[in-house]
Structures are given as structure tokens and as C-alpha cells.
Amino acid sequence: MELCPPNRSPGCPVEGALDAIGGKWKGVVLFHLLDGKKRFNELRRMMPGVTQRMLTRQLRELEADGLVHREVYAEVPPRVEYSLTAKGETLRDIILALKAWGETHVPYFALSKPRLPEAETA
Amino acid sequence: MELCPPNRSPGCPVEGALDAIGGKWKGVVLFHLLDGKKRFNELRRMMPGVTQRMLTRQLRELEADGLVHREVYAEVPPRVEYSLTAKGETLRDIILALKAWGETHVPYFALSKPRLPEAETA
């Protein structure tokens, strides 16, 4: 295991991929960014339960992994827009597959999903 | 968030799916089980770095989620075989997609992969 990078050291590609998207909120953030750029508070409102601090952290990690782009506008009040990078885009199919799997196999969702117009599901 | 099951309460299907496969070793365990049943120590040898305790825990959680089947043989020395359930099998494509993504996008793997015969990669 000594050939691995100092901080993160996955032992196999599956683990490596899960490291990148496996944070508590990362999958959800990526999912929301699939349909275009979002502002910080916009994301926050989309995920009730996430705290400001956690959202910031997850976004920073996604940025560090090159999956998300952060664009700061020097305005007041501040405006920051998050979007997927090209690398982030390569996760699209996986995220959508995870969503589909969750909908049919996670008990909580497998039950009560009377076909909503996609916006409410996450 | 009060409509969720007591212990696990993902806010969206993506999160729910990641809960199921997102443990430190779950993805890897599932990956190894893709090609058939494995004994406890067999899995352990396949993942250097995992401790007995962690492997036990991850397997128990996978079992609780209905993804893995645990078959105990009343022998001495004990023999326990782990295999994917039908539900676990439904993750095959996702696991393989994660592996492929990791191989091309996780820096550590993206570098030095001179096409190994699949057995060594994880």
C-alpha cells in the first residue's frame, strides 16, 4: 500500500470511485448538478437536512477531486455558482443508475413512489 | 424527515443507494462476490488492509440490507460462505461501472494500469 498517494489511498478502483462520490451528501449534490449549474443556497434548499457547513465541505471536496467547478462572482450579496466539470459529467450514468437502483431497492423509496415529475424525488 | 424508517433515513434515492454500498469495504466485497461465493478468510486475503472486525461488520451490514447471503456450515474448523443474493446481483452493473470509472478517473489507477488479467486489480 506504499505506492498510493499520501492522503487518499484506495486499494482498488471500486473503492477509489466510492471515495469520490461516497460522502454523505456528494451523491445528492452531483445529482442536482446533473441538470445545470446551481447556486449555493439553491443547493441547500434542495436538500433539507444538510447544514451550511457540510454543504460547503462536500462541495470543496468535490472541487478538489475535479468533479465540480466553482465560479465566484464579485458581487454583493455574493454569488457563487457550482457546475459539473467534464470529469464530473462522466459520472452521470452512474448517478442515474444509483438513483434508479435506490428507487426500486431501497425499501423507503420502493414503497411510496407514485411516479412524481422527477423534481420532487430528491 | 419524520416519515423515514427509524435508523436509516436517506433523503433521496441516490443517497439511499450509496448508504447500501458506500461503506469503506462494501464496494470491494461486492466486487469480489461478483464472481461467485467466497469464504471469510478468502475475502480477507483478497483485501489486504481490512481487519477481521471491519470485514465482519461490513458483511453483516450487507447481509442486513439483503445484498449478501451468509451460509454457515456446522463444521470444525468453521466454514462460512458469502454470496450475492438476487438483490445483490442487481448491483452488478453499478459495481462494474464504478470499477471502470475508478480505473480511468482516479489518479492512482489512471496512471499505472498496464492491462492486468483482472484478478489483480482489486
Add this chain to the structure above:
DNA sequence: TGCATTAGTATACAAAATGTCACTATATGC
């Protein structure tokens, strides 16, 4: 007799991830 093997469990502890709460700056609307 003593040691190895199997699939764990118990205990204690360390570290990492996640969470809460209060705080910031500046401009706009009332």
C-alpha cells in the same frame, strides 16, 4: 503436547466524518 487453522467476539482506544451553533461582511428594502 503444542501449534496452526477457522470465523468470529470482546474490549479498549484512536481517528475521521459529520453535525450544531454562533458569527462575519455588505448591500438592499422597509
Add this chain to the structure above:
DNA sequence: GCATATAGTGACATTTTGTATACTAATGCA
């Protein structure tokens, strides 16, 4: 003047995850 909104940060508490070590019981092998 005061509240509101934005996108955060800092100190701290808690929860989850991981580690190390020792222990189990029945059998095979030397």
C-alpha cells in the same frame, strides 16, 4: 435604524468508522 439575504468560517460536540490485541472451540498435524 433594522431586518434580510448571500456564502461562507470557527469552535466545538457527537457519531461513525477504524485499529490493535486478546480470546474462543474443535480439529489436524508433528
